[in-house]
Amino acid sequence: MNFNGLKRLAVTASAAAALYAGSALPSLAQDTPTLNSGDTAWMLTSTVLVILMTVPGLALFYGGMVRKKNVLSVLAATFATFSLLTILWFLVGYSLAFTDGGANQAYIGGLSKALFAGVTPASLQGTIPELLFAVFQLTFAAITPALIIGAVVDRMKFSALLIFMAAWMLLVYCPVAHWVWGGGFLASDGVLDFAGGTVVHINAGIAGLVACIILGRRQGYGTESLAPYNIVYTLIGASLLWVGWFGFNVGSALAAGTGAAVAMTTTQLATAAAALAWMFSEWLVHGKPTLLGMASGAVAGLVAITPACGFVDPKGAVVIGLAAGVICYIFSTGIKRALGYDDSLDVFGVHGVGGLVGAILTGVFAAEAWGGKAGLLEGNFAQVPIQIYGCLATIAWSAIATAVILFILKFTIGIRVSEAAEVEGLDVALHGESIQ
Amino acid sequence: MNFNGLKRLAVTASAAAALYAGSALPSLAQDTPTLNSGDTAWMLTSTVLVILMTVPGLALFYGGMVRKKNVLSVLAATFATFSLLTILWFLVGYSLAFTDGGANQAYIGGLSKALFAGVTPASLQGTIPELLFAVFQLTFAAITPALIIGAVVDRMKFSALLIFMAAWMLLVYCPVAHWVWGGGFLASDGVLDFAGGTVVHINAGIAGLVACIILGRRQGYGTESLAPYNIVYTLIGASLLWVGWFGFNVGSALAAGTGAAVAMTTTQLATAAAALAWMFSEWLVHGKPTLLGMASGAVAGLVAITPACGFVDPKGAVVIGLAAGVICYIFSTGIKRALGYDDSLDVFGVHGVGGLVGAILTGVFAAEAWGGKAGLLEGNFAQVPIQIYGCLATIAWSAIATAVILFILKFTIGIRVSEAAEVEGLDVALHGESIQ
Amino acid sequence: MNFNGLKRLAVTASAAAALYAGSALPSLAQDTPTLNSGDTAWMLTSTVLVILMTVPGLALFYGGMVRKKNVLSVLAATFATFSLLTILWFLVGYSLAFTDGGANQAYIGGLSKALFAGVTPASLQGTIPELLFAVFQLTFAAITPALIIGAVVDRMKFSALLIFMAAWMLLVYCPVAHWVWGGGFLASDGVLDFAGGTVVHINAGIAGLVACIILGRRQGYGTESLAPYNIVYTLIGASLLWVGWFGFNVGSALAAGTGAAVAMTTTQLATAAAALAWMFSEWLVHGKPTLLGMASGAVAGLVAITPACGFVDPKGAVVIGLAAGVICYIFSTGIKRALGYDDSLDVFGVHGVGGLVGAILTGVFAAEAWGGKAGLLEGNFAQVPIQIYGCLATIAWSAIATAVILFILKFTIGIRVSEAAEVEGLDVALHGESIQ
Amino acid sequence: MKLITAIIKPFKLEEVRAALTDLGLQGMTVTEVKGYGRQKGHTEIYRGAEYAVSFLPKIKVEVVVPSAQVDKALEAIQRAAKTGQIGDGKIFVSPIEHTIRIRTGESDDNAL
Amino acid sequence: MKLITAIIKPFKLEEVRAALTDLGLQGMTVTEVKGYGRQKGHTEIYRGAEYAVSFLPKIKVEVVVPSAQVDKALEAIQRAAKTGQIGDGKIFVSPIEHTIRIRTGESDDNAL
Amino acid sequence: MKLITAIIKPFKLEEVRAALTDLGLQGMTVTEVKGYGRQKGHTEIYRGAEYAVSFLPKIKVEVVVPSAQVDKALEAIQRAAKTGQIGDGKIFVSPIEHTIRIRTGESDDNAL
Ligand SMILES: Nc1ncnc2c1ncn2[C@@H]1O[C@H](COP(=O)(O)OP(=O)(O)O)[C@@H](O)[C@H]1O
Numbered sequence A, B, C: 001m002n003f004n005g006l007k008r009l010a011v012t013a014s015a016a017a018a019l020y021a022g023s024a025l026p027s028l029a030q031d032t033p034t035l036n037s038g039d040t041a042w043m044l045t046s047t048v049l050v051i052l053m054t055v056p057g058l059a060l061f062y063g064g065m066v067r068k069k070n071v072l073s074v075l076a077a078t079f080a081t082f083s084l085l086t087i088l089w090f091l092v093g094y095s096l097a098f099t100d101g102g103a104n105q106a107y108i109g110g111l112s113k114a115l116f117a118g119v120t121p122a123s124l125q126g127t128i129p130e131l132l133f134a135v136f137q138l139t140f141a142a143i144t145p146a147l148i149i150g151a152v153v154d155r156m157k158f159s160a161l162l163i164f165m166a167a168w169m170l171l172v173y174c175p176v177a178h179w180v181w182g183g184g185f186l187a188s189d190g191v192l193d194f195a196g197g198t199v200v201h202i203n204a205g206i207a208g209l210v211a212c213i214i215l216g217r218r219q220g221y222g223t224e225s226l227a228p229y230n231i232v233y234t235l236i237g238a239s240l241l242w243v244g245w246f247g248f249n250v251g252s253a254l255a256a257g258t259g260a261a262v263a264m265t266t267t268q269l270a271t272a273a274a275a276l277a278w279m280f281s282e283w284l285v286h287g288k289p290t291l292l293g294m295a296s297g298a299v300a301g302l303v304a305i306t307p308a309c310g311f312v313d314p315k316g317a318v319v320i321g322l323a324a325g326v327i328c329y330i331f332s333t334g335i336k337r338a339l340g341y342d343d344s345l346d347v348f349g350v351h352g353v354g355g356l357v358g359a360i361l362t363g364v365f366a367a368e369a370w371g372g373k374a375g376l377l378e379g380n381f382a383q384v385p386i387q388i389y390g391c392l393a394t395i396a397w398s399a400i401a402t403a404v405i406l407f408i409l410k411f412t413i414g415i416r417v418s419e420a421a422e423v424e425g426l427d428v429a430l431h432g433e434s435i436q
Numbered sequence D, E, F: 001m002k003l004i005t006a007i008i009k010p011f012k013l014e015e016v017r018a019a020l021t022d023l024g025l026q027g028m029t030v031t032e033v034k035g036y037g038r039q040k041g042h043t044e045i046y047r048g049a050e051y052a053v054s055f056l057p058k059i060k061v062e063v064v065v066p067s068a069q070v071d072k073a074l075e076a077i078q079r080a081a082k083t084g085q086i087g088d089g090k091i092f093v094s095p096i097e098h099t100i101r102i103r104t105g106e107s108d109d110n111a112l
């Protein structure tokens, strides 16, 4: 029997933490690690899948939900962000997140691997090339800030957006990734986050909430129809998110073994459960099941299972999915409207709330036989509080740092387009292009 | 030399039947099977590819062919079906199809693996985790009923559709899958169906035919223009079907070995041949080669090569593709119109007819050196009758059970939307959404 | 440590040349080569990815850039070309490119593997089935001619296009592929072309330039607005090109090892750098960063890194990307317009120019530790001239042969549609279809 | 000459066109429009936000006819476009002073 | 009866519609059009080729009103559609000789 | 004032616009329409089902001009829009009784 994958997971707070686990647990590493072509094949594929999630996936998911005059601007924001952060990750991001930070190791890594210094073709990370690990992690670092775009569409300046993205990756994403996956304080404290519920989704969700409040509502919010231009694009995007997320979640096993099979099973079940939960909630409340609702539910399920996917059993996954579908539905519709902030495409309602649901329920449903650590249902009462603690740390840092970055930009180059540009539409006003 | 893959195929009626072959042929299993990371990597990828086929692939292929007012409803039907059947497969479907049914083993499996009971992370199926096998099979069980949507678009109630899909998967798909892949009577009788020509395509094709007849024609059929809204969507869908089908066909080898290479080669050649065959037929008959024709031909080729892809050589694959292209063209255009049933998007004409062409020609072109069993051309006169017998069994069961389900629905909750809703379009009438 | 991949690269002019390297370097091949399931898994995936690049990737990238009345015709041209060339590759193409040509071996292969003769399921190519290698190479042979479509859109006859594609693959692609990858004279001379910068991009880019000149400009060029119909399609296409190109470049390592990780890293970095370079150039010159510009830049980066991706280090990749972004921008905008040829979708400006930039800079940045051969920066002054020599040979042959094929077609069946058809649009005029 | 402008339900276009050509009228111009009237629209829902869509898809048929044919044309349109349900639409008649056929320069009734 | 045709800025449609219904006018027909006028368009750039887009998106509102209500309607539209910025649009008034409600056959003022 | 309505072939729009601005006419409104006439349409084929598409894409140009300029405008449009091929389109002239510029409230010829 091959418990390769499971063993690795059992001893790490998260798959990606294997980097540190390796040195921390020399007893397991009797053999010099060697490259495994099957694991490498799967990680190559996973990396490609996460790219598929971002462009075109996320770009279309968001792009289809805005008005015709702003569709291209959303695609451009996503595409440019993805490109920019790729380069930044290479320059310093990887190093900040995944190297030893010395005195500050609890909070942030160092610069020893800036420009991938010292990473040779032969360097391994577990059973795969370290270069491949670095590019896989790149895709996480690029999509996380891009998620925030959904909160600021239709009104944010493109120049300010790019600067914000760069600053946010370095000041928010890299530290939080380091806390959980780079040997920082949340990893030591035992927070479970298999593929990034906290690092990616809560983090981006909170930033989206803060950003949309600082930026202010779209013109016409609440008075004009801001109905989506083309939900076909949104459906393509949501489907590619679903498809690509297998790279994200299953790839986080870092190997093509049993852990990967667990993550794939739980991801598929939770996503489907959440899509149905949102759809039926809506059907009940508004009398009609919408396609946008199903797609939103699926994304909510993907978000919520992300921290849990390598730790829970299939039944737990279905419950997590159902919970995420219903709760995110309530937040993205009723509660948002009641509070009056214009989180345009529900970055907080789906990623923030879904991330919280997932992080906490990971502490409930984690099962020793499925991922190596017991949760509440198996009598470990400590895990849920630890999960909540991880969420709070992330929320605090993300909210404060996001606000600081945006206020600095607001009082220097400005963050919002002119009223006339907003009326004309960002496609023409900022990019000189339009859909015919 | 590595005949791993080939050996496995040689001894089973179909790759998926390896489950049963294992116990039936203990002499081959000298070594305890171990997990192979390369095989696992490919099966993870294959599973993702079949999901890509369904959403967004199939959804867009169908969605682009209806009128603007119904596009979203087609996408919604596909997305919701996919989600619903995922959960049902987990609840009971997998167990019904792939466990031992005891006294009824010839016809249906049992409930021992309901809710994936007993399937642990460590359970293997051949060289891959059983969980992964179960999810791979899930994607087949979800896309097969979804194929039927093409026959009932523009007029079926969404609620009735969902109930139909659930009932059909349990009463039609699971039994037939069990017959061929779960050790049921067709497997014992030697029917060759590598990746699901009979189980998937004939099965869904017949159900589509029955469904469109019971449902009746669309309003305006034959009098109004029902021209497709946007063939760009259809082309994206057809391309993703082509791409994702490699997961379907090649994944059915259950290993990244020589069998996979055979299936990939035959799939690519048959698909291209069929696309050209349909295109040139149409060019000859109507004077113009259409994009919709090429795309339809490609799908017809994919369907026809599905049962054959691991059993025939490349030349056989090209012939199967050519035959499927021409014959499906004739059925989906001339014959359908002559008979007057409104199989709106040609589920029967493409999947039913293409499946029959493929099933029978598998019996003709099967080659010992390519998949382990001789066909007609190698002097095995018994195989074609066996193939036909498999088709007839499937046709009979599918037709009867589909009709029963639909009549029950018809006389209880009703299956067709109101005339006013049909005129207004299902997007607004059923889902409260529209494309702008 | 596993240097499998690297070793192979170190001794071959290009990964694909491993076919010949095998016999040339018997000392390395002590062990009988055996099938590696991990390598096979990755090559199956890579093949699927290159198909994703072509349909729907390339089809949409191009399709979104033409006017509404011609969108379907572009998709049809791509889809039909892909299907046709698949069959031709099986018939003779593979054999011409990858077998020993005997007396003509320096220039072209033989017919010994026509119809895949002698290629059995058990035949290996390195560590993967030869069938898989043949289909992987098929995807290259199919996409390369399809690239040329961008130069002739809106005005070329569909029948002439298909004949041109067939002739071009056999007379231009197969020989040049043989020169570089099939043991022909460019391989012997030491030209570095990891994944096809010369064979694919310069080759197609030059053919595009010649074709658009022979065909003449579109009606309305320079006077009417020929603005793109829907850049959303172009963005989907560009993203799928980006995603699929990992199959193209990383798959060219023919194994899931360290060489693959290098190619993935350099491809991602160069692409992002080029997207940013084009975007910022345009922002500077025209005052607005366009989505079409970013997408074009990304493709330019993908093109330029293609020959280099397995030979250079990450820093080199970034520089190659930046150079490609800026230079292709200048060519596709200013210089093209100044010279007045109507290379409608910039096949030459992006693939030709990007290919040249990449081919030459491969000679500059090739690094022994990253791909086994030293370039200019490591003191090997001979490599750049060799690279230029490879470019010139390809340019000469491609230009001449393309012109000959097109002139023959021009004076026989004609290559351009009627003026009325051009005004009406090719969708309706040639294919009898339209977008609504 | 008169311009007859008919706002009709989209799926009635084919019948109206046939009715007019039956009268020997060989030309007309058609526009996709949105109508607001007694027929009420519908509600669309996006993530719980409900938007009242009060404008409904209609087709505007414009046909210029010689004065002598106005009555027959009106009757033909009305018959073809009528479902008896609310929202069937309106027909407006307005004066046209001059008509030219661009291709030939012919004018007035000859240009129709 | 008169036909009032107003060319307005797209985002003013809702206000114009409200203003007209406030007057008790229960029907109108709306078309997406492109306007050319003093308000200048913009430039679009595709791979360095600049296209001047001189036509701007506008909405055409057509409403047929009894002659007695023309003045009030004109005033209402003007108030609702005005931003004071160039490109606010025009209102044209032209005669309608005859109106028919397709559903009932009612005519003229009764048909509105 | 008169409303000149020209139904033209789409690719002639730019020439017609130029011809009108050359006359000093600074405004016009343009709509995408479908025309039915002597120029015959085409057939589309979807999975063997042939649909006759009898309506062809046309552009409707509407320009309101002072009565004094009508003739010159008609001539300019005709010259610019003519290809001599069937389907070139029509020009209709109808009366406008009143014009208002929304932005300023100016009226009639001053509003154009
Ligand atoms: N006064 C009007 N001016 C212009 N168009 C009108 C007017 N009244 C109605 N319409 C058009 O006629 C259509 C049908 O009118 P409606 O009041 O809904 O039903 P009905 O014609 O059966 O009374 C509307 O959608 C609108 O396009």
Ligand SMILES: Nc1ncnc2c1ncn2[C@@H]1O[C@H](COP(=O)(O)OP(=O)(O)O)[C@@H](O)[C@H]1O
Binding pocket: E007, E034, E035, E036, E037, E038, E039, E040, E056, E058, E085, E086, E087, E088, E089, E090, F026, F027, F028, F029, F030, F062, F063, F064, F065, F101, F102, F103, F112
């Ligand atoms: N003479 C005209 N005939 C028809 N439409 C006109 C005319 N002049 C202007 N328009 C329409 O009115 C719109 C606004 O006109 P414009 O000159 O830009 O601004 P303003 O109305 O503020 O003077 C134009 O875009 C066009 O649609």
Ligand SMILES: Nc1ncnc2c1ncn2[C@@H]1O[C@H](COP(=O)(O)OP(=O)(O)O)[C@@H](O)[C@H]1O
Binding pocket: D026, D027, D028, D029, D030, D062, D063, D064, D065, D101, D102, D103, D112, F007, F034, F035, F036, F037, F038, F039, F040, F056, F058, F085, F086, F087, F088, F089, F090
């Ligand atoms: N009687 C009419 N009323 C309104 N529009 C018309 C009429 N006759 C023709 N048209 C418009 O003019 C266009 C051109 O007319 P057609 O008969 O095809 O060619 P030609 O103008 O050369 O005679 C038609 O497509 C239609 O839009």
